Amino acid sequence: xxRHPTGGIVRGGGPGTVALRVVLFAVLxxxxxxxLVPLFVMISTSVKSLExxxxxxxxxxxxxxxxxxxxxAWSGACVGVRCDGLQPYVWNSVMMAVPAVFLSTTLGALNGxxxxxxxxxGADIIFALILxxxxxxxQVILLPMARTLGVMGLAGTVPGLILxxxxxxxxxxxxxxxxxxxxxxxxxxxxxxxxxxxFFGIFFRIVLPMSLPAIVVTVIxxxxxxxxxxxxxxxxxxxxxxxxxxxxxxVVNTSTGVxxxxxxxxxxxxxxxxxxFVYVVxxxxxxxxxxxxxxxx
Amino acid sequence: xxxxxxxxxxxxxxxxxxxxxxxxLEIEPGEFVVLVGPSGCGKSTLLNLIAGLETATSGEISIxxxxxxxxxxxxxxxxxxxxxxxxxPTKTVRGNITFGMQTRRIPKADQEAALQEFSxxxxxxxxxxxKPGQLSGGQRQRVAMGRALVRxxxxxxxxxxxxxxxxxxxxxxxxxIKKLHQRLGKxxxxxxxxxxEAMTLASRIAVMDNGHIRQFADPATIYENPVxxxxxxFMGSPPMNMIPGRLQRDGGLYMVPDGAPAGLRFPLAETESxxxxxxxxxxxxxxxxxxxxxxxxxxxxxxxxxxxxxxVDVVEPTGPDTMIVFQINGQDLIARVRPADAxxxxxxxxxxxxxxxxxxxxxxxxxxxxSGQPPKIPQA
Numbered sequence: 001x002x003r004h005p006t007g008g009i010v011r012g013g014g015p016g017t018v019a020l021r022v023v024l025f026a027v028l029x030x031x032x033x034x035x036l037v038p039l040f041v042m043i044s045t046s047v048k049s050l051e052x053x054x055x056x057x058x059x060x061x062x063x064x065x066x067x068x069x070x071x072x073a074w075s076g077a078c079v080g081v082r083c084d085g086l087q088p089y090v091w092n093s094v095m096m097a098v099p100a101v102f103l104s105t106t107l108g109a110l111n112g113x114x115x116x117x118x119x120x121x122g123a124d125i126i127f128a129l130i131l132x133x134x135x136x137x138x139q140v141i142l143l144p145m146a147r148t149l150g151v152m153g154l155a156g157t158v159p160g161l162i163l164x165x166x167x168x169x170x171x172x173x174x175x176x177x178x179x180x181x182x183x184x185x186x187x188x189x190x191x192x193x194x195x196x197x198x199f200f201g202i203f204f205r206i207v208l209p210m211s212l213p214a215i216v217v218t219v220i221x222x223x224x225x226x227x228x229x230x231x232x233x234x235x236x237x238x239x240x241x242x243x244x245x246x247x248x249x250x251v252v253n254t255s256t257g258v259x260x261x262x263x264x265x266x267x268x269x270x271x272x273x274x275x276x277f278v279y280v281v282x283x284x285x286x287x288x289x290x291x292x293x294x295x296x297x
Numbered sequence: 298x299x300x301x302x303x304x305x306x307x308x309x310x311x312x313x314x315x316x317x318x319x320x321x322l323e324i325e326p327g328e329f330v331v332l333v334g335p336s337g338c339g340k341s342t343l344l345n346l347i348a349g350l351e352t353a354t355s356g357e358i359s360i361x362x363x364x365x366x367x368x369x370x371x372x373x374x375x376x377x378x379x380x381x382x383x384x385x386p387t388k389t390v391r392g393n394i395t396f397g398m399q400t401r402r403i404p405k406a407d408q409e410a411a412l413q414e415f416s417x418x419x420x421x422x423x424x425x426x427x428k429p430g431q432l433s434g435g436q437r438q439r440v441a442m443g444r445a446l447v448r449x450x451x452x453x454x455x456x457x458x459x460x461x462x463x464x465x466x467x468x469x470x471x472x473x474i475k476k477l478h479q480r481l482g483k484x485x486x487x488x489x490x491x492x493x494e495a496m497t498l499a500s501r502i503a504v505m506d507n508g509h510i511r512q513f514a515d516p517a518t519i520y521e522n523p524v525x526x527x528x529x530x531f532m533g534s535p536p537m538n539m540i541p542g543r544l545q546r547d548g549g550l551y552m553v554p555d556g557a558p559a560g561l562r563f564p565l566a567e568t569e570s571x572x573x574x575x576x577x578x579x580x581x582x583x584x585x586x587x588x589x590x591x592x593x594x595x596x597x598x599x600x601x602x603x604x605x606x607x608x609v610d611v612v613e614p615t616g617p618d619t620m621i622v623f624q625i626n627g628q629d630l631i632a633r634v635r636p637a638d639a640x641x642x643x644x645x646x647x648x649x650x651x652x653x654x655x656x657x658x659x660x661x662x663x664x665x666x667x668s669g670q671p672p673k674i675p676q677a
Contacts, residue, residue: 190350190379191377193371194375195371210387
């Protein structure tokens with residue numbers, strides 16, 4: 001699909017080149033192993049029985065595959081005093097992540113659009129200030145934010161967490177969209193103005209459909225950030241409103257009874273699966289959008 | 298309905314820089330006015346001011362007799378074709394063309410009728426379901442035109458619409474734009490830096506330089522009767538030869554080029570500048586269009602001919618004509634001769650100049666120097 005493919009460029013030959021290739025692929029193979037072995041240990045351990053884990057080695061292939069540990073992690077493991085598994089906390093995370101991703105992405109897109117296509121006096125300063133938010137270490141704002149949530153009556157609730165993630169996601173989402181829209185021709189916006197569309201008409205009917213790649217990148221980024229967040233989750237929620245990351249910590253760090261490695265592993269994978277899912281689904285859209293030629297005019 | 302446009306002392310500055318420095322312009326309804334000038338002269342800014350895409354710093358803009366300074370683009374009854382076409386990449390050709398009607402809530406049936414009429418006129422009816430990314434440059438250009446035409450506004454604004462097309466297509470589309478204008482009779486303001494486009498399309502040309510309009514007149518006047526050196530040098534390809542020199546009185550009035558070989562002086566006796574009252578030695582610039590210099594004896598004899606011999610420097614055949622480059626005082630000058638009269642580089646060539654068409658400019662001010670009545674303009 002590229003207009004200037006590089007695959008056809010003539011390469012040099014000879015034994016030296018072959019040797020270099022062998023070395024290259026050997027190094028890549030080692031890196032691959034380094035990456036994949038932990039994943040293998042996670043998955044294989046999660047489908048072993050406790051008995052097998054105790055008797056076998058860390059790296060051994062599972063002999064009898066059982067999903068008991070997955071079942072327990074999902075609906076039976078004890079988080080603190082409650083023994084319903086991760087299920088309610090996954091639900092908490094979904095209830096938090098979906099609105100937070102949606103809100104921060106939408107607002108970021110609007111910000112980026114206004115900062116590039118409806119330039120106003122001081123737009124660059126505003127952008128610089130927003131960008132500054134991307135560099136704030138989040139530990140710094142924990143106490144003031146806790147106080148703010150308390151005043152607003154949102155302390156310890158999922159909506160409170162949504163607000164925090166939306167506000168602190170804005171810096172990145174604005175940056176993403178602003179940098180995307182700066183590459184969109186001003187002529188298109190001018191043409192739409194002459195055609196009679198207003199601020200939101202141009203945004204929703206012209207600009208937003210063009211920004212599919214930026215939306216996908218932002219959604220993947222925001223979802224990964226928000227879903228995997230532990231700091232805000234542990235600081236601003238209590239017990240039943242914990243997101244899954246905090247619940248996972250509580251499952252793994254529980255001090256009573258036997259250490260159930262298989263349940264821990266299964267719980268960790270369950271907590272990580274949604275980000276993988278978003279990446280695969282959104283990534284597919286991303287590639288399709290590119291190859292449909294819908295990006296460039 | 299075509300509408301006239303009136304600009305009254307329009308100024309525009311960005312930050313501290315003045316881009317438009319007080320422009321008055323009166324465009325009649327149905328006229329095809331071309332704004333032409335080098336890049337950075339403010340022609341696109343002036344078009345954006347008319348469109349309402351920029352706000353004038355001061356002055357008044359009227360379209361169709363109404364002051365529109367505070368009217369947003371959508372309410373000015375204009376349509377615009379952009380240099381980059383600015384098609385909506387996610388919409389089909391149909392969606393692109395009808396978008397302006399959708400935002401104005403024009404009934405579906407009327408939209409469809411207008412779409413059919415203009416897509417047939419522009420020969421793009423087979424492309425309606427495609428996206429802009431699947432179109433060639435010429436097809437995109439047509440779609441951009443269709444999007445402008447379909448709303449049938451009072452004024453069309455074109456911002457260098459042909460500059461992204463290849464040479465052959467550009468000439469085709471040029472003719473088509475002219476045909477469309479003849480057919481629809483709407484007012485057109487057309488920006489270009491290409492002086493040939495300006496000459497071929499315009500009913501009147503506004504030559505712009507540095508935020509000012511230097512001359513606003515019909516193409517023949519602009520070409521044959523430029524007010525100053527800038528207009529004379531900008532219009533015409535190859536450009537007018539500008540030979541710096543001094544006036545000399547020696548029985549009659551002569552122009553002696555700086556550093557010219559002994560005896561080479563251009564007689565001004567039968568030119569429009571014959572009766573100048575400038576002193577001897579006054580610095581002037583003689584403007585000679587390439588077609589007024591030809592091989593001696595190759596044209597029918599005329600009253601104000603002057604012949605001289607100089608060596609040929611470079612020969613450039615273009616097909617119908619051959620350009621002969623020669624030098625006076627190290628400056629390249631171009632003569633346009635018939636291919637049969639051309640001689641190889643290095644040989645001595647006898648040139649003949651039609652001094653009746655020579656223009657004389659003041660070297661200091663750049664203004665045209667004419668004595669008494671301006672000369673009659675030969676109409677093509």
